[in-house]
Amino acid sequence: MAHKRTTRQVLPSRREQTREAAAIRIPRTRQGAVWEQLYAWRTGILWVVLLVGLSSLGLAMTRSSLFLLRQVEVTGCQPPVAEDIERLVRQQSTGSLLTVSLPTLRQNLESLPRVRQARIVRILPDTLRVVIEERKPFVLAQMAERSGLVWLDEEGVVITVYDPDTDGEPPTLAVGFASDRDAAGRRENRERLQLYRNLTWALDAAEPRLSERIESIDLSRLQDVRVQLRNSRIVVGLGREDFRERLLHACEIVDALQRRDTSILERMRFSDPRIFEKAPYLKTVNMVSARQVNLEFDERLPAPPARATAGGNKSTPPRKPPPIHTPPNGFGSAEVAPNMARATPYLASLDLGSTRTRLVIATPVPDRARWTVAGYGDVPSKGIRKGVVVSIEQAEETIRQCLTEAERMVGFGIDTLRASLSGLHVRSLNGHGVVAVSNRNRQITATDIQRVIEQASAVNLPADRGIVEVLPQEFVVDEQDGIGDPLGMLGMRLEVTVHIVTSPVTASQNIVTSANRLGIIVEDLTLGSLAAATATLTEEEREYGTAIVDIGGEITSLAVFQRGAVRHTAMFGIGGTHFTNDIAVGLRSSVPEAERIKQSFGCVFSPLLHPNERQEQLAVTASGGRSRMLSRQVLCEMLQPRAEEIFKEIQENLQKAGFEKKLSSGLVLTGGGSLLSGIPELAERMLDLPVRIGTPAGLDGISEELSHPEWATAIGLILSSIRPRANHHLRQRETSWRHWLAGIKSFFSSPNSAR
Template sequence: MARGTPYTASLDLGSTRTRIVIATPVPDRDRWTVAGYADVPSKGMRKGVVVNIELVEETIRQALTEAEKMAGIEVSSVHASLSGMHVRGLNGHGVVAVSHRNRQITAADVQRVIEQASAISLPSDRGIVEVLPQEFVVDEQDGIGDPLGMLGMRLEVTIHIVTSPVTASQNIVTSANRLGMIVEDLTLGSLAAATATLTDEEREYGTAIVDIGGEITSLAVFQRGAVRHTAMFGIGGTSFTNDIAVGLRSSVPEAERIKQAFGCAFAPLLHPDERQEQLEFAASGGRPRLLSRHVLCDMLQPRAEEIFKQLQENIREAGLERKLSSGLVLTGGGSLLSGIPELAERMLDVPVRIGTPTGLDGLNEELRRAEWATSIGLILSSIRPRANHHLRQRETGWRDWLTGIKNFFSSPNSAR
């Protein structure tokens, strides 16, 4: 395999599927293209948590081997996703006096105010994964994205902080380390998916991105260009499969086949002729049985309604129900079940679309599907700072401090 070839790689370690994408720069163009990818069943994961590190290592090895073979590149580092019921998001606020004599705001001032906003009390077993500035306020002038160089006496910031148990995130890192790979960073899966699917207008005017994975559904709300809220729900695509398996007394693989081939989660979409259509399936013991599509829909729709009811209540409790001017963007494999977008639009009373990844060259029909949004988003998150060198040079100082803050508060020995 080629050594020394510039690349960036992503690892989306999900509860049911593990995906790796390798991208390389396009010569003489400020673009990157997919060089290799792999999608394999996950082993050793449950609801976003590593429960068997040897099986997870085996899963990553299988995906890595396939992706490396396709790309012709040996991967030594990855950007990985993080999800699970153990992940928590909260907002913080900090305020400092501008220290420079001429009242010009410097990177040191930005560092101090973010440090203050990040100084939250956490249990000893939890650490900070993400520190995401929402907006700065200079002398009561709000809505400022970058205060560097401005004049003022008082600097404030609001931030969104993502936390996780130290052991949960470390087990993902360890699984990759055992294969000789470095994990460059961990990014919340829904935020990575947003990078690959949301437009600037959606981020500005208010959008909720909902990533329906195998066992976890993730929510992230954007408004005024920043993350305002994140949440996790212990329900996903496998819940639909399990409902079918229990209701029909069939095997899980047979239930999955039925769901993908004939499932619909919104009864009004079924034509009267389709409602009476009879489907043959193998029940327990291999005996063939018949099932009408409307009965199948009656199994699936209540579960889908449960997902969107939980989302609606969570968004309402966060005070963001009226802030979704651009609606809802659905992504993840669970969003592909027929009727899901229509049901979401009806229940939440906002525009809904399926979010498919864009932003890389070489995206074939498979990679443009919603279940690849997180994998592609991780790639884009890692390369976009490189695409704007001026911005990166301007922000390097306080971006490095953000990393330092995250590492400090993630340390088990840090003061709380």
């Protein structure tokens, strides 16, 4: 019997089953966790995918030619402004319309002078629309610290520069606006614009239109608006109210004087029967009120200005000049013949310094082509400190002594002279003026030149200061610069830059009074450094740039010349007496002894001393009569720091004024302080410029004594009177003290005067 083989299935053990089950559960658990996490992040993943898609779409759109900027629409402004705005928009908006930054573009557009407000809109697919609110020109003005005429809007914002080619005939010009670079200037300009608005409204409302008679409006004085009549030199002061009534009244007076209407004498109660003879010289009509007027005439008239009152008051009588004291015997010398002063031609100059006063008298040679020194005087100064008269009696006595010496040499008396002015109180600034040529054929006349200089010198000054000199630097005719004399040239716009020298009125009058008390008329006052430059500088030095330094007793003066004109002046409170005081204090000696040591052994540059000279012993008499020894090396160490202080201040001043690297011809030293040994060498080392000592020249008869630099100012004053100015028709702006001088001069020239 056969047996069947059976197969028995072996079941895995429980341990093996557990192991297999674990092997299966582990991968299933990990896979489920990942999917669960992804499912939880499904929203964020969808946003990421959406953003990536949109970014790709946006990038594709910006690179698409469909959205390229093709058109720029500008509305709300004039075509020339619209063209400039469109050009700017296209420059700053290259590429796609979608990438243009509208806030940045709007900010750039609103920074333009002609744009008050800008609004920008995208118009898909390829257009940018710009809506402009344009600033409208309101007044043509002359503004401080800006060259040329500028257009202002009603808010006082500078829009553009006036261009005669595109803007045509200039309208009424407004001058006297302050600089718009500070808040105070902008605030004052807004007040000036309000005055201008009130004035133009009142003039346009008048019949006939008074605005057509006005050439320019001066708004520099907020309390007194002044206008210049067209085609004339007459200036009318209107105050700050009742403009229409006052200008109507002033024009009525001017017209009546021009047509010699005798009825004006009765209506205005003018007491001067020569009013019609004075009419051509009428200069200013000051409307004190709508019923009261003051007339000022040109200084060439022998009589003072007349004053009339419409209300019937009598005119104010002319004020006589102060009495002049004349010594019984001429000027204190029996050898002087005062009556010869007017018969003998002469020129006289007075250099009233802090330590020395010098006077020079020159007479013409027989052919009168040149002048020669005929007499001079040199005495110690009294009553003067740092260029200021502190005692009129002592200053008068100083001038008397100096005058006596000079007149004794020439043999006759003088009654007029030209004086110098210096001191820390003297200040200077540069001005700029612009006017439109008034002549129809556009030929520049002397009147135009005078007008533009008056515009340039119309600066705001304190009530106690006056203008001493107005020196033209250069003229500009229709943007052609570098013109020295524009008389007879053709142009539409005339500009000038001037150098204005100012001084306290009392300081100038005290110098004049000191001379007037001796019967001497001061014809003019000139800055001392400018007079010294006339006697020492050559034409090449004036043209290519040079600085002249006048080291006086207590004041050091600086003047910079370039392109033939003065560009900068300054004063420093250090002079030769400071060297003397340093020696007197250091050695405890008297001032005369210190002055002797300075002049005999002083040196401010130690390398100039020979080794043997450095050890040289000097006998010094100290206070109390005691004697002590001093080496020249120690003396040099006492003086050199003071000299370095002088040139350090000059260097800083030149740097501040911007002329440090523009002085091709170097430095010229004048004055008594320049004679101190080592001064030129020290200046050359510190300033890195060629330096020379300036000696006066230009007159015959300059002796060896007068050929020293301390006489440069006195001789330069003579030369300033001899040499006619390059533009003799340029008249300086008058100040109160100059009118005072003119009155005294006319008093002495009158045949009925006491003298």
